[in-house]
Structure formats: structure tokens, C-alpha cells
Amino acid sequence: MKILALTMLLLVAASLPQQGLNNVEVCLLTVYKDGVVHLYLEASVDESEPYITLPLLSSPEKINNILVLDQNNEVLNYDLNENNTILIYTLGATRVKLEYDTIGLTSMEYGLWTIRVPAPFNMVIRLPEDAVIIYINAAPEEIKAVDRRIEVTLTPGEWEISYELPIAPPTRPTTPPTTPGQPPTTPTTASYINIVIYIVVGVCVLCAAIIAALYARRRWRARGLSREEMEVVKFIRERGGRALEAELRERFPHIPRTSMWRMIRRLEKRGIVKVKKVGLQNVVELE
Numbered sequence: 001m002k003i004l005a006l007t008m009l010l011l012v013a014a015s016l017p018q019q020g021l022n023n024v025e026v027c028l029l030t031v032y033k034d035g036v037v038h039l040y041l042e043a044s045v046d047e048s049e050p051y052i053t054l055p056l057l058s059s060p061e062k063i064n065n066i067l068v069l070d071q072n073n074e075v076l077n078y079d080l081n082e083n084n085t086i087l088i089y090t091l092g093a094t095r096v097k098l099e100y101d102t103i104g105l106t107s108m109e110y111g112l113w114t115i116r117v118p119a120p121f122n123m124v125i126r127l128p129e130d131a132v133i134i135y136i137n138a139a140p141e142e143i144k145a146v147d148r149r150i151e152v153t154l155t156p157g158e159w160e161i162s163y164e165l166p167i168a169p170p171t172r173p174t175t176p177p178t179t180p181g182q183p184p185t186t187p188t189t190a191s192y193i194n195i196v197i198y199i200v201v202g203v204c205v206l207c208a209a210i211i212a213a214l215y216a217r218r219r220w221r222a223r224g225l226s227r228e229e230m231e232v233v234k235f236i237r238e239r240g241g242r243a244l245e246a247e248l249r250e251r252f253p254h255i256p257r258t259s260m261w262r263m264i265r266r267l268e269k270r271g272i273v274k275v276k277k278v279g280l281q282n283v284v285e286l287e
Helices: 002-015 018-022 189-222 227-238 245-251 257-269
Strands: 024-031 037-044 051-055 063-069 078-080 085-089 095-102 106-109 112-119 123-126 132-136 142-146 149-154 157-164 242-244 273-278 281-286
Touching (some): 051 095, 085 095, 112 123, 132 149, 149 157, 227 257, 227 281, 242 245, 245 257, 245 281, 257 273
Parallel strands (some): 024 123
Antiparallel strands (some): 024 037, 037 095, 051 085, 106 112, 123 149, 273 281
16 A cells, blocks of 8 residues: 555656646755654745645645745745645745655654655655664665764655664663662651752742743744734734634734735744644634
8 A cells, every 4th residue: 555655646746747846956854763754845936927836745634834935935825735736826936945744754663764755856865863774775866974864865766765763772770889788878858858848949940940931932032023913912812822713814804814824824933823723724822
């Protein structure tokens, strides 16, 4: 089934307009130790063209945290298609930056990780730190080490790379040395009380520091917001810290739908809000 799915992805990529594939200039896949793969892609586009279609390397249900920006880091609208492609509306843009996370490219069996990628264009795969390649199904264009990571440059095709991650040695508890003939010392009740007091005081100090840091961070993130952005954040806070996108459009009818969505994406990028998909609606929550 996996081979069939990979073959279908390659067939879909082959059926896409060649312009979209030829315009891809950068494609970097960063693999993390838990198997999540982050894709970063850059492509040039004709500003007179209304849209561009690009292949997704995984099925949409295994993709999240999608972000599409233009050359000015403004959010672009998009649609996910059933044939594992993404339709990006690019009218007026000269460059597209696409990012997303996926869990559909890696698998682990008997301690050995494998990443399978149907590559419709040139790309670079950056493996986790200290990973060791055990198997690769063909000769790549280049392999090099960068900051404890192996980077593999691939040409278009179907690729399979198996790699192994180092296992951290278990730590052994240390015991204080004892004098021969002397029984080992045991903590007294007073020492236990002192330890508990130190722990409680440390936890209180840590909590106070965290609360102060969060307050300072929130004040810092709020700097530079426009009047409309401040009103949107205030409305979400009054709604208990979360609101539906439809409620925002109803509360601010003077803000066009596209402008509202771009505003939410800017707030999300600054770490002020986060967007969750609930059913067919988007829920905007304060961080």
C-alpha cells in the first residue's frame, strides 16, 4: 500500500503544470527525532498569473501548520485539493514561500527510522542531529555534514533513506563515599524539612519568574499593533480568549474577509494568537 501511495504521488506530480514545478528554487525538508518533517519551499511566480499549483509530499490529513507567504511576507490564500496538491492564489505576487509539517513521510520499525519521499523536484533532506545513514536506495547528488546533521541533496525521483539515531546511555546515581567500618549516613528529619523548604521556595521563585516573563512577553508582543489589531485582540479576550472566525467577521463587518484572515495570520506569526481547525470552522485563541 505504501508503494502504491508513493507511486500515485509521483503520478500526480507528473500531471501538474510544468510551470509550477520548474519555478521551485528551494525545497528543504528538516527531519526531527520524533519523525515530524518540516518542509520549506520557495518558488518564483508570474505576478500576472492568478494562481500556482504545487504538489504536496504527503496527504492533506497528515499535514498541519500550513503557512503561505509572498515576497513581502504577506499571507496568501490557498486551497488543498483531493489529488494531494495545493492551489495558491498568487495574483500580484512574484515569490511564494510555503511551509508545513507532516508525519506522513517517516516510519520507524525495530529502532530504525525510514523516510520515503516522492521528489517531483530537486530538494535537500536534513536528517536529525547525530543520525547515521544505514541505507539509501540510490546515489544522491551530494551528501555532507552541517552542524551535526547530514544533508542529502536529491534529484527528482522516488527516494528511500533509512537512518539510525544514537541511544543515550543511562545515567547511574552517585553515592557518597563512606569510611571503612563506618555505617552509611542517612538523612535526618531536620534535613528532610530543609530540603522541602528549599524546594518550595525554589518553586515559588520559579513561578514568579515565569509569570513576570509571560507578562513582559505579552506586553512586548502587543507593541506595534494597529488599532484594528488591538480591537480584534480585545474582542477575543472578552470572549474568554477564543472566538470563531465567523464571529470576528460579524463583529468587524468593515474589515474585508481577506484582510481579516491576513490580520489573524500576522497575529499568529507574532505569537499573540493561534488558529485551530474545528470541524469546518477556524477557532482563533489567545496564546
